[in-house]
Amino acid sequence: MERTRVIDTDELLSIRAAELYYEENKTQDEIGTLLRLTRWKVGRLLAQAKASGFIRIEIVHPRARRLSVERRLREATGLTDAIVVSSAGVATDEELQSRTAQAAADYLTGLRPVPRTLGISWGRTLHEVALHLKQGWAHGVNVVQINGGVSLNRRAGTAAATAVNIAHKGAGAATLLPSPAILERLETKQAIESDRAVAAVLNLATAASAYLFSAGQADENSALVDSGYLTAPQVAELVRKGAVGDIVGRYIDSNGNIVDPELDGRTVGIQLEQLRQAKMAIAVIAGGSKHAIARAIVGSGLCTVLVTDEDTALAILGDEA
Amino acid sequence: MERTRVIDTDELLSIRAAELYYEENKTQDEIGTLLRLTRWKVGRLLAQAKASGFIRIEIVHPRARRLSVERRLREATGLTDAIVVSSAGVATDEELQSRTAQAAADYLTGLRPVPRTLGISWGRTLHEVALHLKQGWAHGVNVVQINGGVSLNRRAGTAAATAVNIAHKGAGAATLLPSPAILERLETKQAIESDRAVAAVLNLATAASAYLFSAGQADENSALVDSGYLTAPQVAELVRKGAVGDIVGRYIDSNGNIVDPELDGRTVGIQLEQLRQAKMAIAVIAGGSKHAIARAIVGSGLCTVLVTDEDTALAILGDEA
DNA sequence: CGCTCGATTGCTCAGATGAGCAAGATTCCG
DNA sequence: CGGAATCTTGCTCATCTGAGCAATCGAGCG
Numbered sequence: 080m081e082r083t084r085v086i087d088t089d090e091l092l093s094i095r096a097a098e099l100y101y102e103e104n105k106t107q108d109e110i111g112t113l114l115r116l117t118r119w120k121v122g123r124l125l126a127q128a129k130a131s132g133f134i135r136i137e138i139v140h141p142r143a144r145r146l147s148v149e150r151r152l153r154e155a156t157g158l159t160d161a162i163v164v165s166s167a168g169v170a171t172d173e174e175l176q177s178r179t180a181q182a183a184a185d186y187l188t189g190l191r192p193v194p195r196t197l198g199i200s201w202g203r204t205l206h207e208v209a210l211h212l213k214q215g216w217a218h219g220v221n222v223v224q225i226n227g228g229v230s231l232n233r234r235a236g237t238a239a240a241t242a243v244n245i246a247h248k249g250a251g252a253a254t255l256l257p258s259p260a261i262l263e264r265l266e267t268k269q270a271i272e273s274d275r276a277v278a279a280v281l282n283l284a285t286a287a288s289a290y291l292f293s294a295g296q297a298d299e300n301s302a303l304v305d306s307g308y309l310t311a312p313q314v315a316e317l318v319r320k321g322a323v324g325d326i327v328g329r330y331i332d333s334n335g336n337i338v339d340p341e342l343d344g345r346t347v348g349i350q351l352e353q354l355r356q357a358k359m360a361i362a363v364i365a366g367g368s369k370h371a372i373a374r375a376i377v378g379s380g381l382c383t384v385l386v387t388d389e390d391t392a393l394a395i396l397g398d399e400a
Numbered sequence: 401m402e403r404t405r406v407i408d409t410d411e412l413l414s415i416r417a418a419e420l421y422y423e424e425n426k427t428q429d430e431i432g433t434l435l436r437l438t439r440w441k442v443g444r445l446l447a448q449a450k451a452s453g454f455i456r457i458e459i460v461h462p463r464a465r466r467l468s469v470e471r472r473l474r475e476a477t478g479l480t481d482a483i484v485v486s487s488a489g490v491a492t493d494e495e496l497q498s499r500t501a502q503a504a505a506d507y508l509t510g511l512r513p514v515p516r517t518l519g520i521s522w523g524r525t526l527h528e529v530a531l532h533l534k535q536g537w538a539h540g541v542n543v544v545q546i547n548g549g550v551s552l553n554r555r556a557g558t559a560a561a562t563a564v565n566i567a568h569k570g571a572g573a574a575t576l577l578p579s580p581a582i583l584e585r586l587e588t589k590q591a592i593e594s595d596r597a598v599a600a601v602l603n604l605a606t607a608a609s610a611y612l613f614s615a616g617q618a619d620e621n622s623a624l625v626d627s628g629y630l631t632a633p634q635v636a637e638l639v640r641k642g643a644v645g646d647i648v649g650r651y652i653d654s655n656g657n658i659v660d661p662e663l664d665g666r667t668v669g670i671q672l673e674q675l676r677q678a679k680m681a682i683a684v685i686a687g688g689s690k691h692a693i694a695r696a697i698v699g700s701g702l703c704t705v706l707v708t709d710e711d712t713a714l715a716i717l718g719d720e721a
Numbered sequence: 722c723g724c725t726c727g728a729t730t731g732c733t734c735a736g737a738t739g740a741g742c743a744a745g746a747t748t749c750c751g
Numbered sequence: 752c753g754g755a756a757t758c759t760t761g762c763t764c765a766t767c768t769g770a771g772c773a774a775t776c777g778a779g780c781g
Contacts (some may be wrong), residue, residue: 094464098459099467102459102466102468103467106736106738107737108737117761118737119739119762120759122739132460133459134458135459136423136455136458137455137457138419138423138454138456139456143415145423147424427766427767427768428767428768429766438731440730440731443768443769
């Protein structure tokens with residue numbers, strides 16, 4: 080049963096007018112004749128219908144963006160830029176991921192000035208961004224990994240492939256970070272970081288002119304669990320301590336703070352501070368399970384540009400429908 | 401993963417243009433400047449986007465109708481008139497029923513010439529139509545029941561109440577059909593029909609200037625089962641014989657033919673032929689479970705006017721999304 | 722190479738539309 | 752009941768937009 084509400088005569092008229100205008104594309108004048116109104120009244124009814132939100136216009140296309148949401152995001156959060164892809168007519172989280180990755184690729188391609196050195200993380204999302212980039216998207220970009228790579232499981236090499244792919248398509252070279260993501264002992268981590276080869280890459284990463292990264296949710300499906308760096312119970316413990324997800328391998332809470340300093344100490348890669356101080360840090364985050372981490376990242380200034388889907392954007396803005 | 405398809409440069413541009421036009425309401429001229437196109441090109445891109453169906457405009461309001469679907473229905477079926485309410489943003493079948501009943505009430509109210517005698521059936525739907533009619537919707541309509549009434553269960557009187565309500569609000573009188581819907585023995589049915597009081601009502605019903613009725617689906621939730629005239633197994637047997645639902649108490653198959661002549665012989669009310677020959681026969685049918693019966697009714701010419709919801713209308717037209 | 726045919730582009734012009742304004746209607750008080 | 756304040760209405764005018772047309776471009780082909 081619909082909520083009982085007094086419906087103003089004008090409201091009904093405005094709906095009739097809207098039907099004739101938008102469905103039958105009649106002119107306001109014709110509608111005026113039909114409804115026995117002046118054409119100005121019809122124009123006003125139509126304006127009223129729009130203002131009351133009765134007219135919903137959706138752009139249904141995989142490449143469609145939501146400019147109004149982007150603007151609101153920029154204004155509400157102080158992001159330099161926000162790219163929000165439409166969720167209209169999307170069934171699966173996978174499709175959302177794909178659309179968002181496409182949009183990130185488009186954004187990178189259109190970026191001016193083109194970054195000389197691009198620091199990237201790795202993961203399913205970035206891998207897909209790499210796939211969507213077109214050959215020749217840039218003319219000589221150096222790509223450098225900013226956190227330790229996947230290497231413990233059968234998917235060894237995807238992190239490297241992502242970096243190489245992005246660099247190759249942009250007519251540049253990739254510099255890989257030859258290190259695990261998380262080490263078991265602090266001493267090992269310190270040793271590896273002081274190794275000349277690793278230290279050089281980290282220096283390069285610190286000096287990157289732009290960063291591109293995604294984020295992982297804090298649950299048993301995390302890429303870090305999948306890669307064998309953490310176990311499901313360890314992640315559960317992190318969640319208990321307030322973790323909402325990870326960014327460049329580091330788990331943060333909803334305020335953007337490191338959840339477990341000891342674990343963080345054993346994690347190889349640039350520091351979150353470096354992202355916070357970067358001129359350009361592009362986060363690419365999509366899917367319903369990443370609302371919390373997206374919010375934490377944007378809220379704590381970990382990125383300057385966010386590429387995401389409409390639902391995540393609305394979650395950040397706090398407009399639950 | 402979205403279907404891989406070559407996306408024409410113009411297609412992408414048309415999406416960008418549409419975003420700026422519909423979301424940011426910029427003029428085509430402004431968009432031209434932004435996208436480095438002439439304003440004519442922008443106009444053409446926008447037209448292309450519309451034509452390709454990328455722009456979806458919905459009117460979101462409980463009273464919204466789908467004029468384009470109505471037109472298609474009229475053209476495809478030869479109905480005199482079709483009223484289709486929008487399903488946009490509707491969660492429940494109940495809401496759909498309510499909207500459709502509202503629309504039927506609106507249709508009746510706007511009907512010219514106002515019928516002198518209106519023959520009606522009874523049921524949940526018609527009851528709701530009666531509720532939605534406004535006091536004074538007509539100035540003197542005589543209402544007559546066209547089929548035997550509910551009387552076996554605790555809801556005794558709702559059929560009568562519906563008729564009285566419609567008549568009362570239309571400043572007229574109701575004539576009730578003092579008979580059960582279905583009798584157990586043929587002889588009893590013949591006897592009751594030849595009774596002067598009943599015969600007089602049936603004559604009046606036959607001469608009605610317009611009919612208003614709903615339909616029931618053929619399953620254990622049917623009003624006839626609920627009222628105790630039939631049992632669930634009996635209905636199951638009817639379904640086995642091809643029944644898709646009932647109209648004025650008579651079960652029909654998908655071609656609009658009586659399914660069980662013996663049962664039909666024991667059913668009191670006007671004949672289906674009388675509906676088929678009527679100048680105006682308004683069917684009010686809503687909800688997912690009534691697609692089949694709606695199709696049968698429209699397909700076999702049992703109504704001249706159909707009031708229904710968008711999904712049912714599309715089912716009749718055979719456009720499954 | 723030059724020609725033809727179809728597609729695309731830029732344009733003119735008329736029709737459609739929104740902003741702003743003044744006259745008229747309505748409400749709200751005292 | 753009167754008069755002020757507000758809202759609504761009809762209108763002018765400037766702008767926006769779509770239809771239709773001629774010029775241009777480009778592919779295909781002899």
